[in-house]
Amino acid sequence: MEACSAPAGVIKPIDRQSVHQICSGQVVLSLSTAVKELVENSLDAGATNIALKHYTSKLQDFSDLLHVETFGFRGEALSSLCALSDLSIVTCHKSAKVGTRLVFDHKGQISEKIPYPRQQGTTVSVQQLFCTLPVRHKEFQRNIKKEYSKMAQVLQAYCIISTGIRINCTNQVGQGKRNPVFCTSGCTTLKENISALFGSKQLQNLIPFVQQCPSEAICEDYGINSTDIPVKLYRITGFVSRSDHGVGRSSTDRQFFFINQRPCDPLKEEMLLLAILKTSLIQMYDSNVNKLDVNEKVPQKPGISENVPKAISLKSSVPIKQQSPAEQSYAEAGKGEEELKTEMTGCVSELTEKTDSAENCSRLLTDSCSRSYATQGAKRMKVDIPCLDDSLSSGPGTFQTSEIDIPVEMNKKFVKLPFSMALLALRMKLVHEQQAIQKEAQRCRRFRAQISPEDNQVAEAELRKEISKDRFSSMEVIGQFNLGFIITKLDSDLFIVDQHATDEKYNFEMLQQHTVLQSQKLIVPQSLHLTAVNETVLMENLDIFRKNGFDFIINEEAAPTDRVKLVSLPMSKNWTFGPQDIDELIFMLSDMPGVMCRPSRVRQMFASRACRKSVMIGTALHISEMKKLVTHMGEIEHPWNCPHGRPTMRHLANLDMISVE
Secondary structure, three states: OOOOOOOOOOOOOOOHHHHHHHHHHHHOOOHHHHHHHHHHHHHHOOOOEEEEOOOOOOOOOHHHHHHOOOOOOHHHHHHHHHHHOEEEEEEEOOOOOOEEEEEEOOOOOEEEEEEEOOOOEEEEEEEOOOOOOHHHHHHHHHOHHHHHHHHHHHHHHHHHHOOOOEEEEEEEOOOOOEEEEEEOOOOOOHHHHHHHHHOHHHHHOEEEOOOOOOOHHHHHHOOOOHHHOOOOOOOOOOEEEOOOOOOOOOOOOOOOEEEOOEEEOOOOOOHHHHHHHHHHHHHHHOOOOOOOOOOOOOOOOOOOHHHOOHHHHHHHOOOOOOOOHHHHHOOOOOOOHHHHHHHHHHHHHHOOOOOOHHHHHHHHHHHHHHHHHHHHOOEEEEEEEEEEOOOHHHOOOOEEEEEEEEEEOOOOOOOOOOOOHHHHHHHHHHHHHHHHHHHHHHHOOOOOOOOOHHHHHHHHHHHHHHOOHHHHHHOEEEEEEOOOEEEEEEOOEEEEEEHHHHHHHHHHHHHHHHOOOOEEEEEEEEEOOOOHHHHHHHHHOHHHHHHOOOEEEEOOOOOOOOOEEEEEEEOEOOEOOOHHHHHHHHHHHHHOOOOOOOOHHHHHHHHHHHHHHOOOOOOOOOHHHHHHHHHHHHHOOOOOEOOOOOEOEEEEEEHHHOOOO
């Protein structure tokens, strides 16, 4: 490269406004963060009535949380909201006759201050969030439903933990009606707040959390020295669901954690706290229901041991070893190992009738071994074999080891091999050249994972990275292997495709996309007792619920949590569905609003159907049928695994790297 003759430009500092926007974008990341900062500001100010239409941590150690009493420093958050939105405040002190409206610019300076009618209190209005960041604002508008669900989840945590404070949240779309989302009435206990949010039925399924000291085994799992545990460092209170069947939830949308009355994410690094939680939960749920001791000894019936023939116990004491060639060889004689056991057992059983048969039995073993070694040639070797003890005074059925010196014949054959130093040097040169080519090709290898369960994730990641969906139609079908696998070629790479797994995944995704489940009407509409947020999610995705066989009656005039009633449930042969499947669908749609999804039980049913209608292992396929299966892989969303988790496709080899003689 030619050196650049132009002088290097001077690095200039970013202007203050840009710096402020960048820093603000790192403080307020989403709608939930903005609402969180406003709520915490109200709580720190001592508000008792909050209506709603990343702070910087100053902690040096986890134990510093013991001294935290407020939610942090509000200045940075409010300044960041000014930089990212249109912010205004209407406030009125109890001693003032009229309120004041303050309008702030994006630098955080007051641009307008006018009298404004308002009762005692403060209203903070945030409009056009992220309007100063065009890309983030566009992304925010595109995911507004998902952001709304996250905001409601964060706000629910404050509603639960904030006792004695009334929090009211409403939602208004455009010029439409203002719909209440949830509301607490200033309850004085945690249980009353839970009941106000999720209904009294949910409260009936909760039990108080009982804190226990961490056990030594769990302390060892978390790498904690049990002697160093401080006394009464944590006091954990709260509620967990009962262990009865159907009471708990498979989703985490109703798991809330707090430290010193502060909502927080689940802790994953504070090992002592995790050890306390694990020990306490194990002891709370540790009951003997539905448990069976597999180590329990089965009582033996009397008289069983007396009826066992002595020949069985004697037979089990025969040392049958397979380490040396000499001992292996008598399996090749006229009688195999099992027959030899039978002969020995027969000889031993005769001992109860004739004592002189011991010599015959010993001779039988010796002859059998001698016959087997006769095929080995003219070399002599000593062999240890089990024989019956001649002196039967030590007890019936005892054996001793005897050495037998037998001839073994060795047949030698001499073969002259052609050798040329020049030919050897030439072959070595070719080997080195081939190794160099392979080493160079190794650098360009796209597929390195082996075909093994341990490498499944790596192999799937490689396939997803290197093969786009449009490449499946370009694959050349080589043929069928073992009536169960399709060998395909793409460029210089060979792939093996499981014909049953790939057809099953295609059929499964087609069922997922296009099947509308038949529903059966209920005699009486059923109340679901959903939260206002979950009701909103359900009402915005009614088409998806109908495709899954659920139908509802919506009463817009009813109070929140009572607006939706279930009138139809999906029906399919032996499969039954219920409110748990509705909760699961709501949880999935909260993260993916508007995206077609199915409850796990419906997916299991579709997976079973897809498996039965797919091409089975052992079915011979024509080239056109194999090409159709491979092409289908490019038409589905996730072609790398079947619904039951079996891989559909793996890389076999790269033809450029295969050595040619």
